[in-house]
Amino acid sequence: MTDAADPHFKRVALIGLGLIGGSLGHAMRRGKLAGHIAGYARSDATRKRAMEIGFVDSVHSSAADAVKDADLVILCTPVGSVGEVAAEIEPVLKKGAILTDVGSVKVAIFRDVGPHVPDGVHFIPGHPIAGTEESGPDAGFAELFDDRWCILTPLPGVDRDAVARLTAFWEACGSRVDFMEPKHHDLVLAITSHLPHLIAYNIVGTADDMETVTRSEVIKYSAGGFRDFTRLAASDPTMWRDVCLSNKDAILEMLGRFSEDLAALQRLIRWGDGDGLFELFTRTRAIRRSIIDAGQENPAPNFGRNPTHAADDKKDQ
Numbered sequence: 606m607t608d609a610a611d612p613h614f615k616r617v618a619l620i621g622l623g624l625i626g627g628s629l630g631h632a633m634r635r636g637k638l639a640g641h642i643a644g645y646a647r648s649d650a651t652r653k654r655a656m657e658i659g660f661v662d663s664v665h666s667s668a669a670d671a672v673k674d675a676d677l678v679i680l681c682t683p684v685g686s687v688g689e690v691a692a693e694i695e696p697v698l699k700k701g702a703i704l705t706d707v708g709s710v711k712v713a714i715f716r717d718v719g720p721h722v723p724d725g726v727h728f729i730p731g732h733p734i735a736g737t738e739e740s741g742p743d744a745g746f747a748e749l750f751d752d753r754w755c756i757l758t759p760l761p762g763v764d765r766d767a768v769a770r771l772t773a774f775w776e777a778c779g780s781r782v783d784f785m786e787p788k789h790h791d792l793v794l795a796i797t798s799h800l801p802h803l804i805a806y807n808i809v810g811t812a813d814d815m816e817t818v819t820r821s822e823v824i825k826y827s828a829g830g831f832r833d834f835t836r837l838a839a840s841d842p843t844m845w846r847d848v849c850l851s852n853k854d855a856i857l858e859m860l861g862r863f864s865e866d867l868a869a870l871q872r873l874i875r876w877g878d879g880d881g882l883f884e885l886f887t888r889t890r891a892i893r894r895s896i897i898d899a900g901q902e903n904p905a906p907n908f909g910r911n912p913t914h915a916a917d918d919k920k921d922q
Contacts, residue, residue: 610766610773614676615640620668620690621681622646622655623841624736625707627745629679630660632778635747645671646742654742669697677774680706680718685847688717700725703767707733709794711758711787713851727767729759732790733780734798738839751779758787795855799848800863803856805837806845 617639619626626644633639644661645668646652652664665671672678672694680687687706698704704726708714714730722728735753737744755775759768772782785793812823812831827835849856873881 610769612636612770612773612777613638613640614774616675617642617677617679618668618671618675619644619661619679619681620671620694622651622661622664622742623681623740624744624749625733626679626681627655627658627660627742628735628747628749629681629707629745629778630655631745631747632750634660636777638774638777639677643671643675651742658742658745660742660745668693672699673697674699676702677771678702678704680704680708683841683844683847684708684710684713684717684851685843687714688721691718691721695721695723698723698726701727703727703729703771705729705731705757705771707731708851709798709848710851711785711790715760715787727764729757729763729768729771730787731758731771731775732756732794733775735780736840738836740841740844748779750775753780755780755782756785756790757782758785758790760787791852791855792858795852795859799852799856800859802837802840802845803849803860804863805834808834809838 617633619630619642622630622644623646626646630642630644633642641663642661644652644655644664645666646655646664649666652666655661656664663671668690676699678694678698680690682690687708700723704718704722705728706714706718708730709732711730711732718730719728733750733753733755735749735755737749755778757768757771757775775782808831813820815823823831870885872878873885
């Protein structure tokens with residue numbers, strides 16, 4: 606982080622008050638990163654709950670009202686709705702403000718938001734690689750971003766001081782920051798995030814559809830692997846619908862590769878190729894070890910999840 610880069614902002618607007626928006630509010634509270642946090646959500650109940658929890662200083666019934674005079678605007682809505690929101694806030698975006706987002710798709714963000722960014726506003730899309738299967742304002746917690754990667758995808762020519770300041774902000778929220786070209790980001794996330802979620806949705810859906818195995822048996826006798834899939838498959842349906850539609854090309858490419866590799870695995874099993882199976886399982890096991898060595902996994906039950914629920918989670922195990 607550059608010494609000159611100040612992570613503090615006088616007024617920050619959170620457009621969307623769910624898991625990510627709420628966690629940002631808590632992280633800003635923890636780090637004293639904002640003089641005033643303004644929030645917007647479509648639901649009156651969500652706005653009311655955000656104020657009750659206290660991770661915002663004010664809530665507004667329109668995104669434009671929340672954004673007025675904001676030095677940092679963070680779009681935390683599903684990627685399918687960011688274009689509509691950007692069009693609404695365009696007339697009131699403050700000159701010199703930084704406009705960013707938290708979506709897991711970046712090419713679509715540039716396509717949908719870019720045309721609504723006025724001259725003098727610094728547009729720097731971002732993506733914190735952090736989350737849980739929970740959603741809504743009660744799901745947020747300050748530690749969500751701690752030691753997690755946040756990827757920024759600024760286009761060439763964007764103000765360097767603005768990029769440095771947004772970098773400093775995310776680091777002050779606990780993240781490690783990296784930079785990627787938007788199209789490459791979407792391809793990387795298609796294999797590391799989007800495809801695993803789709804596989805989870807599909808496997809859990811298959812189990813639910815099976816006629817020879819009852820739902821009660823699936824629930825009662827779920828092994829650890831299936832339980833992990835159900836956690837992914839419990840993620841926000843709106844968000845993942847929008848991700849699939851917004852990153853269609855990269856996801857279809859990864860699904861094609863996965864289908865080919867799955868067919869190869871079928872052949873290994875069909876022909877009793879134990880050596881081939883052992884080689885595959887050994888190679889993939891090494892990936893798991895690399896993730897642990899990189900500090901991206903932790904055996905603690907609250908890793909990446911709300912620490913206030915850790916005790917309850919442990920009781921349920």
